[in-house]
Amino acid sequence: MYKLTEGALDKIMNGIDIEKPVIQILGHKKLTNSNSDRYRLLVSDGLRTNSFTMLATQLNHLISDNTLSEYTVCEISKYALSSVNNSGKEKRVIIILDVEVIASGEMVGRKIGNPVNTSRSEPETSKPNISAAAHQQNGSATKKNNSSNQSSSDISTTPIAALSPYQNKWVIKVRVLTKSQIRTWSNSRGDGKLFNMELVDESGEIRCTAFNNACDKFYDMIEAGNVYYISRCQLKPANKQFNTMKNDFEMSMTNDTEVVPCHDNSEDIPTLQFNFSPISQLENMKKDDMIDVLGVVTTFGELQNIVSQKTGKEHVKRDINIVDDSSVTVCVTLWGKQAEDFDASNNPIVAIKSARVGEFNGGKNLSIGGMAIIEKDPDLPEAHRLRGWYSAGGHLENVKSLSKAGGAGGGDMNAPLYTFQEATDAKLGEKMDAADVFSVTATINIIRVENSIYKACPLESCKKKLVDQSTGVFRCEKCNKDYPNFLYRLLASMNIADATGSRWITAFNEEAEKILGMSAQELGELKENDNDAYMQKFGDASFKRFTFGVRVKSEVFQDEMRMRHTCTSVSPLNYRIYLAHLLDKASKLAHIEKLES
DSSP states (O other), rough: OOEEEEETTHHHHHHHSSSSEEEEEEEEEEEESSSSSSEEEEEEESSSEEEEEEOOOTHHHHHHTTTTOTTTTTEEEEEEEEEETTTTTEEEEEEEEEEEEEEEEHHHHHSSSSEEEOOOOOBBOOOOOOHHHHHHHHHTTTOSSSSOOOOGGOOOOEEEOOOBBTOOOOOOEEEEEEEOEEEEEETTTEEEEEEEEEEEEETTTEEEEHHEEEEEHHHHTTTOOOEEEEEEEEEOOOTTTTOOOOSSSEEEEEEEEEEEEOOOOOOSSSSOOOOOOOOGGGGGTTTTTTTEEEEEEEEEEOOOOOOTTTTTOOOEEEEEEEETTTEEEEEEEEEEEHHHHHHTTTOOEEEEEEEEEEEEEEEEEEEEEEOEEEEEEEOOHHHHHHHHHHTTGGGSOOEEEEEOTSSSSSOOOHHHHOHHHHHHTTTTTOOOOEEEEEEEEEEEEEEEOOTEOOOOEETTOOOOOOOOSSSEEEEETTEEEEEEEEEEEEEEEEEEETEEEEEEEEEHHHHHHHHHHHHHHHHHHHHOHHHHHHHHHHHHHHOEEEEEEEEEEEEETTTEEEEEEEEEEEOOHHHHHHHHHHHHHHHOOOOOOOOOO
């Protein structure tokens, strides 16, 4: 009734590729000398039995839930050849990477055929020499003739999923997904340095760390995104406190480690993959959880220098705020070179891999560090859909902020909530070499209508004001080009006030759109067709209350020192959070008065 692929096991052990062989499980044994649970299988093809068959660790559940019980007939969808040390000799072993059950052991109920154990010695493997084989392979790939290039079969490689500590003569062919910056340390035992990599092949993923000499040797050689042959690394159980990859093991490079670039066709090896979750999901996540998110940058802060309380070292950081179509926004902190190089002009879309969830002041935030990756304006279907949502006015919706660090009620997520008097008392903006940021809950007194909208260069990278040449042609002095078209952009100067004072602040395009409730393009067309309705839009915005993010900086203008206030964010007032903030301030004031009395 159940037909097995007779002779398949002998052929596989001799290196002959058999597509989806059907075999029968006759038993299994749990290996007790491994740092992680591994299962050795006794399998049959109807003619032969083979006990040199292993189950990849990601399939261990098939044993624990009794799916691969005795007599089960199954199809091996994917397998690989590896080797183990057997009584001093290297023996080939079949690693099952993927399997599909055809009939359960209970349904079959018996051993099929009369299989016998192989009596001859299995082929022995030799110590891999990837340098010679890979250089031969890469060299052949450069020949300009019609002969076929040598493929990766010139090097016997082991899948990541088949790696185990009791077998060390292996070569893996992997793509470097990420490469961290070099980290250094100094303690009582000495100084050191390291960098980490995330490696992937078609079977799985693994983390690899290079210390000291290996760090110096390989850091400049290895580039993220490229494919390499790697051998002679130390394998050990993964430290899940620092390693979030889906593998029970991790690798460390040694003085014997070999790394050779692979230049042949590597399309079968996966590239960087994102598993995006909506930003709104952060509410249900715990501190230090990891998440992939996609969002539009709405605001970004100045570079900040902070000193670590633990190490005393100075670090550079920058905070940005992103929003997605779940209408939720969160603060993301960039560190080091990423913070220094990041350009948030024109509201880019960012795809973030493995951002770490943080908690502060009752809110959530994200941090980009370690092995996290951030890609700006990725060419992904999800990114194009998000851009469409944002451009269609999605960013004008009332959004919920998950980040409340230092303040309340929204606004600039990482800026403290002050009154204008408190900002003055704190001498914000008085430093000549840096700007200060704060949030304020205030009411709009008036918006200047004059020069609030202008015709801008249609290039996304420019957007400077155009010169109308009254000929149907518009000139951009920055680009030094003439254009037949333009984009409308807003630049709103407005006076806002709270109970302690008022300020004139400037709101640029996106923030001004939120205040006026229309896009700049819609307002420009409204001005052309119905100026009274256009003026009414500015009148309607008066006396509305928002939480504003404000950047304040001292500037010299016409030989006079003045404070320039720029609106960095606008959000509807969250009354629940704002009232809690006021109650907290009132409680502190009452406590102080009680002490003084």
